[in-house]
Amino acid sequence: MDDNEPIISGTPAAARTVDAAGRHDARTGADQAWTAEDLAKAKGRDPTPKNIKRAQAELDELGPAAIERTVP
Template identity: 45%
Template structure:
């Protein structure tokens, strides 16, 4: 006896991912620590404060420069 329900729920790698499942990550809130990590650096109090100011000024666009 085989379990066909397990194979039917697995993603199909032969098809492209539907657009509604793709996202850049800026649809939701971004915290300053995330912005620092996106830039490839470790969060320090100074970098987190700089990122907080950048998020206040630029909003989600501050993170979009680091995302594909």
């Protein structure tokens, strides 16, 4: 695989997660910092105080798994 090729099998080079050595370097949703408001919005809920509180409780209980369940 040539990383300089713009598209291979419909996948742009910038979107590939396997490097030239065949290593898989996937990013997941939990690889970035998330707030309770972010999680509420990702679940399709309005960021009301009630929904933010529910999302914060989920983050406190599950940690990154709360994000992985919503944004794999």
